[in-house]
Each structure stands twice: as C-alpha cells, then as structure tokens.
Amino acid sequence: MKKLTMLALTSAMVAGTPAMADLMFPDLSYRTGPYAAGGIPFSDGYQDYMTLLNQRDGGIGGVMTRVEECETAYNTERGVECYESTRDDGALVYQPLSTGITYQLIPRATADGIPLHTMGYGRTSAANGDVFSHVFNYPGNYWDAASVIVNQLLTENDGNLEGQTIALLYHNSAYGREPIRTLEELSALHGFELTQLAVDHPGQEQGNQWLQIRRERPDYVVMWGWGVMNQVAIQEAINTRYPMENFIGNWWAGADHDVESAGADAAGYRSLNMNRLGDMPVFAEIQEMVIDAGLNAGDGSNLGNVLYTRGMYAAMLAAEAAATAQEIHGVADIDASMMRDGMEALNITSARMEELGMPGIGPEFSVSCENHGGSGMAIMQQWDGSQWVTLTDFIAPDDSVIDPLIVEDSAQYAAENDIASQCGES
Amino acid sequence: MFYREAGDFKTSYSEDNQTFPILFDRYRYYFVLVVGALVIPFILNDYWANSILIPFLIYSIAAIGLNILTGYCGQVSLGTGGFMAVGAYTSYKLMTAFPGLDMISVVLLSGVMTAMVGVAFGLPSLRIKGFYLAVATLAAQFFLVWLFNKVPWFYNYSASGQISAPERDFFYFTNIAVTGPNAESWAKYMFCFLFAFVLAWVARNLTRGSVGRQWMAIRDMDIAAEIIGVNPLKAKLTAFAVSSFYVGISGALLFTIYLGAVEVGEAFGINKSFLVLFMIIIGGLGSIFGSFAGAAFMVILPVMLRNFMSGALGWDTALATHFEFVIVGGLIMFFLIVEPHGLARLWALAKEKLRLWPFPH
Numbered sequence: 080m081k082k083l084t085m086l087a088l089t090s091a092m093v094a095g096t097p098a099m100a101d102l103m104f105p106d107l108s109y110r111t112g113p114y115a116a117g118g119i120p121f122s123d124g125y126q127d128y129m130t131l132l133n134q135r136d137g138g139i140g141g142v143m144t145r146v147e148e149c150e151t152a153y154n155t156e157r158g159v160e161c162y163e164s165t166r167d168d169g170a171l172v173y174q175p176l177s178t179g180i181t182y183q184l185i186p187r188a189t190a191d192g193i194p195l196h197t198m199g200y201g202r203t204s205a206a207n208g209d210v211f212s213h214v215f216n217y218p219g220n221y222w223d224a225a226s227v228i229v230n231q232l233l234t235e236n237d238g239n240l241e242g243q244t245i246a247l248l249y250h251n252s253a254y255g256r257e258p259i260r261t262l263e264e265l266s267a268l269h270g271f272e273l274t275q276l277a278v279d280h281p282g283q284e285q286g287n288q289w290l291q292i293r294r295e296r297p298d299y300v301v302m303w304g305w306g307v308m309n310q311v312a313i314q315e316a317i318n319t320r321y322p323m324e325n326f327i328g329n330w331w332a333g334a335d336h337d338v339e340s341a342g343a344d345a346a347g348y349r350s351l352n353m354n355r356l357g358d359m360p361v362f363a364e365i366q367e368m369v370i371d372a373g374l375n376a377g378d379g380s381n382l383g384n385v386l387y388t389r390g391m392y393a394a395m396l397a398a399e400a401a402a403t404a405q406e407i408h409g410v411a412d413i414d415a416s417m418m419r420d421g422m423e424a425l426n427i428t429s430a431r432m433e434e435l436g437m438p439g440i441g442p443e444f445s446v447s448c449e450n451h452g453g454s455g456m457a458i459m460q461q462w463d464g465s466q467w468v469t470l471t472d473f474i475a476p477d478d479s480v481i482d483p484l485i486v487e488d489s490a491q492y493a494a495e496n497d498i499a500s501q502c503g504e505s
Numbered sequence: 506m507f508y509r510e511a512g513d514f515k516t517s518y519s520e521d522n523q524t525f526p527i528l529f530d531r532y533r534y535y536f537v538l539v540v541g542a543l544v545i546p547f548i549l550n551d552y553w554a555n556s557i558l559i560p561f562l563i564y565s566i567a568a569i570g571l572n573i574l575t576g577y578c579g580q581v582s583l584g585t586g587g588f589m590a591v592g593a594y595t596s597y598k599l600m601t602a603f604p605g606l607d608m609i610s611v612v613l614l615s616g617v618m619t620a621m622v623g624v625a626f627g628l629p630s631l632r633i634k635g636f637y638l639a640v641a642t643l644a645a646q647f648f649l650v651w652l653f654n655k656v657p658w659f660y661n662y663s664a665s666g667q668i669s670a671p672e673r674d675f676f677y678f679t680n681i682a683v684t685g686p687n688a689e690s691w692a693k694y695m696f697c698f699l700f701a702f703v704l705a706w707v708a709r710n711l712t713r714g715s716v717g718r719q720w721m722a723i724r725d726m727d728i729a730a731e732i733i734g735v736n737p738l739k740a741k742l743t744a745f746a747v748s749s750f751y752v753g754i755s756g757a758l759l760f761t762i763y764l765g766a767v768e769v770g771e772a773f774g775i776n777k778s779f780l781v782l783f784m785i786i787i788g789g790l791g792s793i794f795g796s797f798a799g800a801a802f803m804v805i806l807p808v809m810l811r812n813f814m815s816g817a818l819g820w821d822t823a824l825a826t827h828f829e830f831v832i833v834g835g836l837i838m839f840f841l842i843v844e845p846h847g848l849a850r851l852w853a854l855a856k857e858k859l860r861l862w863p864f865p866h
Contacts, residue, residue, distance in 0.1 A: 164552055252768055277654075
C-alpha cells in the first residue's frame with residue numbers, strides 16, 4: 080500500500096504534457112506481439128502521411144498535425160489504457176486497428192464525444208449511424224467483405240454456387256466471427272454449404288483445421304485471419320496442396336508479409352483489398368519529404384506495401400474529415416465533436432483522390448448521418464509469387480442482404496443500451 | 506524507529522491477537538484506508554482510475570483468491586483465467602436476464618456461481634496434487650474458455666461473441682451507475698475498493714481462524730494434517746470454494762467495471778492464469794499483503810515504466826514495450842533470487858529491521 084503512494088508520486092511527475100494548438104491524432108499501434116507484422120506498416124503509413132501533411136502543406140488548414148503513438152500489443156486492456164492516457168490530450172479520432180479494442184471503445188468514445196474510425200473492422204452494425212453516432216467504419220465493413228467474396232465467386236461460377244462448399248477459416252475472436260452471420264445468410268440464399276473452422280489466438284496452431292480441409296476438400300477456403308495466423312495458414316495450404324486459387328483471404332489477410340515467406344509457392348493466393356495497389360505520386364512525395372528527411376515513423380522499408388498504403392489511406396480519410404470539419408465550423412483548431420461532424424459530412428470523390436496524389440486508392444463514397452459505412456466496395460487481388468496484382472475493379476457487395484442484418488443488429492444494440500435515434504425523422 | 510515495541514504493551518489476548526499488533530502498523534493501516542476511501546475518490550482523474558487503480562484493485566482480489574488456494578492450501582491452480590471467465594459470464598447473464606438487479610448482488614452472485622464451478626473442478630484435488638493438479642486445473646482453464654466460445658447462449662447469441670455490460674447501479678435506490686460508459690470514475694473506484702477491502706478483511710480473518718489453519722495444515726503436510734484430525738475433503742473443497750468465489754468476483758469486476766466488453770479468449774486466456782500466479786509468487790505465497798504487492802508489481806509497474814519511457818523519455822513505443830518486458834522480467838528474477846518468498850517477505854524483513862533499529866542483526 081505504501082508502495083502505491085510512492086508510485087503515485089513518481090508518476091504524477093511523469094504524466095501530463097502541455098496542450099498545444101495542433102490537431103492530435105492518437106495512433107493506437109502495435110509494434111510488438113503476434114500481430115505486429117500487420118500493425119507496423121499500418122502505423123508507419125498513418126504517421127508518415129500526417130508528417131507529409133505537416134511538411135508539404137503546413138498541416139491541415141494551417142494547423143499542424145501531431146500523432147501520439149501508444150502501444151497496445153493488440154491487447155484490449157492495454158488499448159483501454161492507451162485510450163485513457165491519450166484522450167484528454169485533445170484526441171480527434173481513434174483508429175485502434177483491433178476489433179476487440181473497438182468493442183471496448185465504442186461506448187466510452189461515444190460517451191466522451193470522440194469519434195472512432197474503424198476502417199473495415201470493428202463492429203459491423205456501427206455502419207448504422209442512426210444508432211452509433213460516433214462510430215464510423217467506412218469505406219467498408221466485414222459483412223461487405225463477405226458479400227464481395229461471395230459475389231466474386233458467383234461471377235466466376237456463372238452466378239451459381241449451388242452445392243459448392245465454402246470453408247471459413249477464422250480467427251476465433253470477435254474479429255473472425257463477424258462475417259459468420261452474413262455468410263450463413265448468403266449460404267441460405269445461394270445454396271452453398273458453409274463449414275466453420277475456428278483458429279484460436281494467436282493463430283499458429285492450425286493442424287486440425289487443415290486436416291479437416293484435406294479430408295473434406297471444400298471448393299473454396301475463405302480466411303478471416305490477422306497477424307501470424309495468415310502466414311501459417313498459407314504455409315499449411317501449401318503443405319496440404321490445396322489449390323491456392325481457391326484460397327481467398329479478406330482484406331486483413333492479404334498483405335505482403337503474409338505471403339512473402341512462402342514466396343512462389345503461394346502463387347495464386349487471392350485476397351480482398353479495400354485500397355488499390357501500385358505506384359502513386361504520393362509515395363514519391365513521402366519518400367522525398369518524409370523518409371529522405373529522416374522523419375519516417377518506422378524504418379521506411381514499408382513504403383507502398385499493402386498495409387502501409389492502407390494506413391496512409393486511413394490517415395488521408397482522417398485528414399480529409401478534419402478539413403471538412405474546419406470548413407463546416409469555420410474554425411481551424413477543431414475539437415473532437417467538430418471532427419465527428421466532419422466525418423459525417425465526408426465526401427470522397429475520384430477527383431479529390433487524384434488531387435491528393437493517390438488516384439483511385441479507394442472507392443468513391445460519401446458519409447451521411449444514417450450511413451457511416453461507405454460503399455463497401457473492394458477489389459480482388461492475387462499474389463503472383465513475387466508481388467500482388469490487381470484482378471478486378473471495385474466489386475459491390477449485396478446490400479439487400481447486408482442492410483437488413485445491420486438494421487437488426489444495431490436495433491438490438493440500441494434496445495440493450497437505450498439509445499434513441501440519432502438522425503431524427505428523415 | 507517507527508516500529509517500536511517498547512511502550513506498546515498488550516494487556517489482553519485479543520489485543521495480542523490483532524492483525525496489526527504494532528501500534529505504528531495499525532496507524533499506517535488506518536491511514537491507507539482513510540486515504541483510499543476518503544481522499545482518493547475526490548482527487549481521482551479518469552486516467553488514474555481506469556488505467557491504474559481499478560485494475561490494481563481487481564487483480565488484487567484475484568490474487569487473494571489464488572493465494573488462498575495456492576498459498577494457504579497448497580493446491581496449485583492454473584485455472585484462474587477460466588474461473589474469472591465464469592464470474593464475468595455469470596454477471597453478464599444476470600445483468601441481461603434481470604435488469605433490475607443492482608451491481609453488488611450481481612457481483613456477489615457471480616462469486617457464488619464461480620465457487621460452485623470451482624468446487625466441481627476442485628474434486629480431482631482429493632486424489633491428485635502438485636503438478637498433476639496443476640494440469641487438471643489447466644484443463645478447467647481451456648474447457649471453460651472453449652465453453653464460453655462455443656455455446657452462444659452465454660453471449661446472448663451476439664454476432665461477434667463479445668459480451669458487453671449494460672448500465673447498472675451501485676446498489677438499490679442509489680442511482681449511481683458503476684457500469685457502462687456514463688459511470689463516474691469515483692463510483693467505479695469506490696465499488697472496487699469496497700469489494701477489495703471487505704474481501705481482503707474476510708480473507709485475513711479466515712486464514713487466521715480454524716479454517717485457515719486447516720488449509721495450512723493440508724499445505725504443509727496433508728497426511729500429518731489428516732492424522733491430527735483435519736478433514737482433507739472439507740479443507741480442500743472449502744479452499745477451492747472460497748478461492749473461486751474471490752476469483753469469480755474479480756472476473757465479474759474486470760468485465761463489468763473495468764473493461765465493459767469482453768471476449769473470452771482474449772481477456773480470460775491462459776495468460777491471465779499465469780499473470781495472477783506470477784502476482785502471488787512475486788508478492789508472496791500465503792500473505793494477504795503479498796497479494797496486493799504482487800498485483801501492484803504486475804499491474805502498476807509496467808504502466809509506470811511505459812509512461813516513463815515513452816512519455817517522459819520520448820522513446821519509440823516498440824522499444825519502450827520491449828524494454829518493459831526486459832525490465833519487468835529482470836526485476837522478477839532479481840526479486841525471486843534475493844527473496845524467494847516474495848515482496849511480502851521483504852516487507853516483513855524491513856519491518857523487523859526497523860523494530861530493532863538502530864541495531865538490526
């Protein structure tokens with residue numbers, strides 16, 4: 080007990096940094112633990128883009144940006160601690176890059192009036208802005224991803240999946256379980272058979288699951304993996320001699336580090352992507368003004384890879400929302416509630432993406448009070464043994480299946496938590 | 506110096522049998538209580554409450570629970586995480602099924618439920634002990650986590666398998682929320698403080714009484730204990746029941762008050778069992794103070810180190826995290842080499858030396 084008071088004294092001196100007039104974007108990153116492989120490039124991309132804005136444009140609307148990084152190790156308790164420690168520092172928007180942490184933060188951030196941007200992860204039904212006032216998951220969510228995969232398979236099979244079997248290999252956590260609801264619905268609709276194979280955290284143990292795949296030979300294996308699980312699954316698929324073309328990951332299971340270790344053996348593996356690949360003018364700017372200037376967040380080696388690009392895309396969306404908020408409120412030094420309004424009024428067009436030096440990086444979409452989910456479109460990409468190549472244009476999900484599910488799930492949340500309609504009569 | 510016995514005379518057995526027989530110790534104890542109950546709630550900010558004090562109190566309860574089983578009764582358990590999950594899921598089911606229930610009842614009932622589950626998994630302890638029992642309780646850990654993942658009834662058929670705590674009040678007619686996003690920090694802190702205080706007090710007195718002596722007899726040598734008339738069945742199962750009650754309460758608090766939303770594999774995995782086991786080993790087996798010291802060491806120290814390294818020194822967060830592992834790991838080794846009986850023993854030695862000051866031997 081005495082120890083406690085002593086610690087209290089020492090840390091009182093440590094805590095507390097002065098508030099400055101800048102736009103603070105907390106970055107709940109993870110550069111350690113079994114999910115670090117995905118966390119590092121994403122965080123690098125996010126921070127480097129913010130640095131680029133400072134270097135090139137002098138911040139957003141004349142106000143400098145500041146990224147405050149906090150290590151969560153993908154652990155929810157640490158995530159909560161990070162949230163608490165950065166919250167009072169003027170945090171504008173949180174991007175935890177973890178479905179588990181997102182679930183912790185949804186009620187807290189909503190009560191504190193700070194928006195959450197859970198880009199393509201987190202709680203899917205948060206797309207319903209009528210219930211989740213402070214949560215945004217544009218440009219797409221898991222149910223969109225599941226539907227996009229099925230739509231692509233439908234295209235490949237002449238619109239008929241009757242009698243086919245699809246195995247879902249998923250991370251046994253909230254993240255991995257999210258698509259099940261949609262896939263079940265879609266399997267009833269399209270007549271394919273769905274098998275569920277859960278892989279426990281952190282994901283290295285997949286022997287049994289692949290034994291079952293070897294035995295049952297499903298027509299397709301769809302993977303909802305993250306971190307070390309992806310690499311192991313791809314290696315197991317190679318060992319099982321499963322046809323790689325029929326093995327499809329979601330957008331968190333298709334980064335460079337997932338396939339590089341298997342190299343040419345993994346050729347043919349496909350995955351979704353919510354952002355486009357390839358060289359973009361913005362990379363040259365980052366190289367010149369951030370990395371060559373020695374201001375890069377990581378070691379600078381991730382520039383342009385899948386998750387780096389996604390982190391940069393996330394930062395771009397946050398910056399655009401901040402600029403929108405400045406425009407709406409006519410104030411340069413915005414706060415979290417203004418940021419929320421900016422996110423809700425966000426409109427991403429092809430012209431704007433072109434202007435920012437990242438043409439067609441994501442789908443065009445606009446956010447409204449009711450729809451926080453964006454268009455949900457994604458591309459399909461394939462690993463050719465040495466690099467990712469884009470297979471398709473942006474594919475749209477089947478909204479007629481997903482929208483009722485979102486309404487149902489969010490209505491349940493609203494009822495459990497006594498949330499009144501946020502958007503009013505419209 | 507402070508711990509002077511001269512002039513501190515006892516004139517009755519009850520005085521001599523006090524938990525804190527030395528006057529200064531007693532004052533220090535009251536001082537800590539007063540600070541904890543009457544000062545901290547008024548000066549508390551959200552960060553301190555939610556990131557440091559609340560988890561510290563909750564893990565202290567878990568550590569006391571495991572200490573009762575392992576430290577006092579000698580039954581090694583690796584099932585702590587699973588039992589915490591039982592507490593958390595019971596409280597979730599109670600909160601959603603009976604919305605009118607206040608949080609004190611919810612938490613206590615979760616403890617009772619966990620006690621029953623704990624007794625069931627404690628049955629093998631009558632036949633096996635030591636490493637073998639550790640493996641049996643490890644099975645409980647994996648089974649319980651699997652169960653809460655597998656059976657959708659436990660998480661009310663939600664799409665993702667997450668459970669989240671709705672808003673509930675401190676006690677009937679109080680109208681002070683302790684769960685949910687709108688709960689005030691001081692209310693959450695006081696709620697945990699109350700539980701930690703009462704449970705620590707009960708544990709201290711249980712372990713001094715006949716029940717505790719039976720546990721310790723079983724721990725020291727079960728055959729000898731049986732010969733002098735201790736019923737091993739009763740002693741072991743009561744230890745499992747009381748221990749699981751504590752662990753269940755800490756699980757319920759961890760879920761409802763601290764985290765608010767939980768996923769069983771992540772929050773109550775095997776790591777949690779190890780964490781609590783480390784707490785009692787470092788804090789001191791068979792000591793209530795040790796449970797608090799161990800919880801402080803494992804919960805508060807890493808946060809402070811991280812704040813210091815990446816906040817004050819401005820280090821890279823990944824580097825700071827890696828250094829945190831190195832420093833905490835190194836300190837664990839250092840403490841266990843210097844004092845295998847944990848922080849509680851170090852504390853006791855320090856006190857003894859202070860009592861003999863200025864001429865300690």
